[in-house]
Amino acid sequence: MSDQPAQGGVGPPGPADRYRHDSADHTDPDPAAHPDPMGQRTSDFGRFDWFVDSAHFGIRGDTEMSPGRSDSETRAGLPHSLQGWRLVVGVCGLALTCTLLGGMIGGLVAVTDVASHTDPTYNVGAVPRPAPIDRPADSIPGIAARDTPAVVMIKVNGAAGTGSGFVISGGYIVTDNHVVTLDGLVRNASLRVYFSNGKSAPGELVGRDPYSDIAVLKVAGLTGLPALPLGNSATVDVGDPVIAIGSPLGLADTVTSGIVSAVNRPVQPGTGDGSSPQVFYDAIQTDAPINPGNSGGPLVNARGQVIGVDAAIETLGDNPITGTQGGSIGLGFAIPVDQARRVIVQLIRTGHASHSVIGATLNQSFAGNGAQIEAAGQRGVPAVVPGGPAARAGLHAGDVITELGSQPIMSPDSLLDAIRSLAPGSTVGVSYTRHGRMRHARITLGSAGS
Secondary structure (H helix, E strand, C coil), X not given: CCCCCCCCCCCCCCHHHHHHHHCHHHCCCCHHHCCCCCCCCCECXXXXXXXXXXXXXXXXXXXXXXXXXXXXXXXXXXCHHHHHHHHHHHHHHHHHHHHHHHHHXXXXXXXXXHHHHCCCXXXXXXXXXXXXXXXXXXXXHHHHHHHHHHEEEEEECCCCEEEEEEECHHHEEEEEHHHHCCCCCCCCCCEEEECCCCCEEEEEEEEEECCCCEEEEEECCCCCCCCCCECCHHHCCCCXXXXXXXXXXXXXXEEEEEEEXXXXXXXXXXXXXXXXXXXCEEEEEECCCCCCCCCCCEEECCCCCEEEEEEEECCCCCCCCCCCCCCCCCCEEEEEHHHHHHHHHHHHXXXXXEEEECCECECCCCCCCCEEECCCCECCECCECCCXXXXXXXXXXXXXXXXXXXXXXXXXXXXXXXXXXXXXXXXXXXXXXXXXXEEEEEEXXXXXXX
């Protein structure tokens, strides 16, 4: 039943009333002759006559009363506040109904759309035949399968640090000095070596050289270990394919590949702040991804021979040797195996290693092109050691060295890199300027212990 009053009762005037009173042309001469079929007034919107009651919206100026009916009588049937609440409830109910209908229709459309795209008979095709299990020996998978068993992971002082290494003939393990010393922070650290077959054993330090960043270990109780052959880094050229194997971030037996990006790249990793000496060498640069934890692992050529010992990366952070602020950006550096081989042999034979010197003090503040010998001695040390390699070659204080052997010298560090990359006792050509005049000589490098 309707909650509106029947005709003849009281209630808000509807639009029909309003329209009947607005114009004489539209006045029904006999309302009783045309009764409301529902027994009540209706609006253009149906039976919800209150919906268009302008008084409820604060618009009363043009609303006229039915003859003989006062405003109080008109509103006596329904309180004004109740009519307002009915309006709010009606609006909310309509909104909720529209929302529910929209959701139901949307869900029906989605289900219909999914159903229209399914195919019960679909098949991705037959599984292809397995690829040959045996990869070519000179392929990356072939080299990785052959070399990985000889690559180890090294944990230092428990979980304090992790690095890599590789086994060579005699069961010795080669790694970096900064791995076994945690970048010069510890001495006599406990070492444990993990092999690709799941076995592990304590590692014993045979010797280490902080100047070349090379260390050699030995494990007790394990024999018949697979070993990697050492190649020849002098024949490495830009563009040669290379593979890096190691344990980046503790992920053992990780293999990455790339090419040689540059050779004889001067690098000086480490801090050289007194905890360990500054390292200098002309590195093999590669874009094979190398990350913290790869240090000490092998860089091998297409024959699976070691051509370098992974030692440093350039990052967008502060420390290129540990990569504390980032990982690989395609700039990795390896110690050439020809330089490492000399140190490895010395460490195994004597526990110590020697490195080359020229017997002169360099001016580290020189901003020109080349490496300048100090103009005067410093702290009691002469600029050119009497009877030393530089003195015997005829070099004087203040001379600027621009080339050593075939290596251009751009700075004091690049001269030290070139010197350390050569074996003690090597004789090479040297070019230098004195008072603006170019001169050439031969120099035999001296030796200093680590």
